[in-house]
Amino acid sequence: MNLSPKNILKFYVGYDDFFNDLENQTSNTAINNIAFDVLKHGDNQYEIHVALAGINENQISLIQFDDFLKLEVEAPELNSHENIIHKGIRNKSFKQSFRLEQNIEVEEAVVKNGILIIKLYKKELLKKLKRRIEIVEI
Numbered sequence: 279m280n281l282s283p284k285n286i287l288k289f290y291v292g293y294d295d296f297f298n299d300l301e302n303q304t305s306n307t308a309i310n311n312i313a314f315d316v317l318k319h320g321d322n323q324y325e326i327h328v329a330l331a332g333i334n335e336n337q338i339s340l341i342q343f344d345d346f347l348k349l350e351v352e353a354p355e356l357n358s359h360e361n362i363i364h365k366g367i368r369n370k371s372f373k374q375s376f377r378l379e380q381n382i383e384v385e386e387a388v389v390k391n392g393i394l395i396i397k398l399y400k401k402e403l404l405k406k407l408k409r410r411i412e413i414v415e416i
Contacts, residue, residue, distance in 0.1 A: 312374055321400070326376065328394040331367050335389045340396065342384050347376040347396070 313329040330338070330351060339350040350373045378398070385397040 312368075312372060314374075324382070324398040324400070326394075326396040326398070328374075328396070329392065330389065330394050331392045332369060333389070333392075333394075338387075338389070338394060340384070340387050342378070345378050345380050347378055347384065349374045349376070349394075 315325075315327040317325040317327065319325065326347075328349065333351055333353060337352050337354075339348075339352070341348045341350075351371055353369050353371045355369075379400070381401045381403045382398050383401055385399050387394065387396045389395075
């Protein structure tokens with residue numbers, strides 16, 4: 279079985295944006311390198327947990343548009359300390375986008391113990407009706 283993109287994608291019509299975004303996300307994974315978890319609770323509930331040590335809620339912007347959830351963190355630049363032997367806690371501003379299914383909505387977002395918790399739920403989509411297409415000879 280050949281799993282080349284051409285063989286996989288030939289039956290997916292109109293998904294160009296999705297696959298372009300998927301390619302961009304996989305090629306840029308090391309840019310932000312933020313620590314996050316995605317959890318699923320039941321059939322319709324999800325959570326995204328993002329580690330944000332030292333960040334306050336007023337430094338976080340979370341915007342849902344179309345099928346994206348855009349997270350921006352504006353961290354103040356800290357003065358370098360000569361006494362630091364190892365610097366492992368992130369204190370840089372960053373942007374991260376998450377691709378959401380079209381019927382996913384953000385329920386709430388809270389910061390608790392240095393973790394941003396984004397609660398999401400899946401809305402019921404109206405199912406498209408099955409219909410027969412008439413073939414016309416021209």
